[in-house]
Amino acid sequence: MTNRIKNATPHMTRNEDLIFERSKPGKTGAELRPLDVPARSAERTLGDLYRRDIEGFPEISELDVMRHFTRLSTWNYSIDAGVYPLGSCTMKYNPRLNETVARFAGLGTDHPYTPEQLSQGCLKVLADTQRALLEITGMDAISLQPAAGAQGELTGLLMIRACLRERGDARRFILVPDSAHGTNPASVTISGYEALPLKSDSRGCVDLAELERLMSTEVAGLMLTNPNTLGIFEQDIQKICEIVHIKGGLVYMDGANMNALVGVAQPGRFGIDVMHLNLHKTFSTPHGGGGPGSGPVAVKRVLEPYLPAPTVEEQPDGSVRLNYDRPRSVGRVRAFYGNFGMAVRALAYILAYGPEGLRQATEDAVLNANYVKERIRECYDLPYDAPSMHECVFSDKRQESRGVRTGDIAKRLIDYGFHPYTTSFPLIVHGALMIEPTESAGKVELDALIDALRSIAQEAQESPELVQTAPHTTRVSRLDEVGAARKPVLRWKPAAP
Amino acid sequence: MRYLPSSDSDRAAMLDAIGKKAVGELFEQIPAGLRLRDRLNVPGPLSEPELLEYFEQASVESACDYVSLLGAGAYAHYRPVVIDALILRGEFLTSYTPYQAEISQGNLQAMFEFQTLIAQLTGMDVANSSLYDGSTAANEAVLMAMRLTRRNRVVVARTLHPEYRQVIETYLQHQGVEIAETPYASTGQIDLAALESVVNDQTAAVVVQSPNFFGTLESWAKIAEVVHKRGALLVSAVTEPLSLALVKPPIEADIVCGEAQSFGVPVAYGGPYVGFLATKEQFVRQMPGRLVGQTRDSEGRRGYCLTLATREQHIRREKATSNICTSQSLMALNATIYMCLLGxxxxxxxxxxxxxxxxxxxxxxxxxxxxxxxxxxxxxxxxxxxxxxxxxxxxxxxxxxxxxxxxxxxxxxxxxxxxxxxxxxxxxxxxxxxxxxxxxxxxxxxxxxxxxxxxxxx
CATH class of the missing domain: 3.90.1150.10 (Aspartate Aminotransferase, domain 1)
Structure with a gap:
């Protein structure tokens, strides 16, 4: 087996200083069109407000800029270069066509305050995106305004609060399972609620008895990820919703794992009241090194009056308008209409796949996760042995006795040419290895990933130090994160003369 | 489907390896009543040329052949072609948040450069590596000031972008906070006398924009004096940061936040844009959003990593400084390249x-x-x-x-x-x-x- 493993080797990476260290007085990388109106003296016009210099700002040529950022780019791992099995992040292929259409004149250039009759193209893209997302989720109404998943969560919680307040009591707590993503409890706090942790049962799912016990008239609702962060479908979802609803609460579904459900099941039928989607996960908009994202929030009728304003509404004559007249709205969560460009890309993704394609992508994602799981389960501890959806979660329990932790295995995976899986999450798994291959990995690449994980398990037994000190093939070795936090250096400064 | 790498024989082999006859078996964990029986009612599939046509139609029904004199928080500037040549590189476009520093040095160094450029431009000591946009950055600045002062009253200038004010109101509606608006004077600038009367010992933050929503430039020294006299923090908001190339930066402010879309980020009907937040050294640990720090690797080479993560939601959960996870890295990179090109x-x-x-x-x-x-x-x-x-x-x-x-x-x-x-x-x-x-x-x-x-x- 070992001779089949193709370890990554370092390719040419050039050293590159900070852009400020490349700067030479008098250089520039952009030339302007000649000014066609009389020049004003800024100094005279601005008087006391006039700034003489931007100290330290770089001066470089266009070629310098090109080389600088090209070199930096070669130090990044990317989906385009290889498999990215980062659990809960859904690192799927980002079609380039979507980048092209998002830059079309009008879509890339219309100003958000353009009169509505002149920007129907943009508004129709928003309306078409909304319609497709409502069909996929089975929900009744949607807002594309939230800028990312966490903002979608907050928006949803604010809507729950507004609804319950109108009923007479906003209540105090939101139940959040201990397996939840960190943004859930953080969003709860900002919405003015207190997060009440809900313990998972031995299956890694919501403990119904515990839910019954905690659910009271003090509890506004439950935030639930489904499939949950272990990649397991919460089979009791209808019962869960019923328990919450009987006590007058509402159910929020974190749609981070929607890639397991598109075309297969609509959350709108589960009994939930509100959910968000991550367009940068399920709908392929590029992660871009950490954003932009987009976190549309979809609701059932009961919460529709509270959606952020403006809503995008199709008219009987086929035109689309922005409706600002929403007196019961929770308010605005972001300027303008959200990350419009991400809606363009998500719509392009949906249209390219069509209904059968979307279902096929979901099936491939789930098949891939199950395949990886079956083929490495003899090497790693599987704490919750339930059927998996789009991701699977192992523990480093067997390797720990040799002093090798999940973070070490992850770093060693880099030497085999893969981006690591997600480490140490969810928190209910001791030393978690969270693996989500997505549909964007074929069998050949999955087999290579599996071989790598099996080989590392063997290395952990035979030569743990090799794993503990990985990666060995990268441009830089492990970085001193403790030192970075102790005395933070957060910007470049010129050397003292 | 052209984006999917698996062949039918691959699928069959994988199913066989896991002991399943059909892929449907993998979905049996979903209760039967919840499984979708019909196909989704969405259009498609569309080939590449069909998709181009679809969006060309949307492009035709736009204002792209108009001269636009709209600003108000979104500014159309010329966008050098080098920007797209670089940000469309897969290594930037298709990478994740740089938690794995060893294989993310490119993103990390670029964000370190963004932080430096924003700090230089705003006259602050440090900046974070981006927030969603200007409106949410203004809101995060207010929340930060509330944490720093432990006060719960906020004053916003009426000349702060109206949609920024709305976002702040949305976020603060359940925080037990009183929000006061302060008017503008006949000059179009903030009314200093009115400001003086509205700021009190419970005021956490005063948010003033310059150039303000009317395009008018504010004088920071006098505003800062009024604000600081009562122990409040001054938040300076900027929607058109190009102004800072010619206008004195608000060094009297405690937090400078704003929108960097103006730096070559497409106007794109309102987003994605890129918010920023800069502040003084002593307030760093209460900053929201991701921060990149300089450090060394085990062989002493200079490198970069995400730092001060203990402020963030994935560590602190309900006690985090903010619920933000995703930032706007690619747009921050766009702005960084723009600032470097222009110089x-x-x-x-x-x-x-x-x-x-x-x-x-x-x-x-x-x-x-x-x-x-x-x-x-x-x-x-x-x-x-x-x-x-x-x-x-x-x-x-x-x-x-x-x-x-x-x-x-x-x-x-x-x-x-x-x-x-x-x-x-x-x-x-x-x-x-x-x-x-x-x-x-x-x-x-x-x-x-x-x-x-x-x-x-x-």
């Missing part, structure tokens, strides 16, 4: 062009009979002008000439009926400006005549 002299020259063009337009519109420039204080590339008559009719006349003539302010400021916010950046040619000015003159003639008639009768 010190280019950015100043560009800002001078914007100033000159806006001054030209303001002067000429001010000469139109019946029109007036209500605010006397200096502006950058945006200003308010009162139309000679009904501004809806004037805008319609301008649209006939393929000009979107500005933003009617009455929508946000009922007292400013028939006032337009006009933005002129370097991309608006003099020819277009003269065409616009000509429409104003033509429009004003009947108005001026009726005024003259009225005067004659009187």
């Amino acid at each position: 010190k002299s280019g950015l100043r020259a560009l800002a001078e062009q914007n100033l000159s063009k806006a001054c030209y337009a303001a002067d000429e519109l001010g000469k139109v009979p019946g029109a007036s420039l209500p605010f006397a204080a200096s502006h950058f590339n945006e200003f308010v002008v009162k139309a000679p008559g009904d501004c809806g009719e004037l805008l319609a006349a301008l649209r006939e000439e393929k000009v979107i003539g500005g933003l009617p302010l009455e929508r946000f400021y009922p007292e400013l009926k028939d006032h337009l916010l006009v933005c002129v950046t370097e991309i608006v040619s003099r020819r277009a400006l003269d065409r616009m000015i000509e429409v104003w003159h033509r429009f004003s003639r009947p108005v001026a005549e009726s005024i003259a008639d009225a005067a004659a009768v009187g």
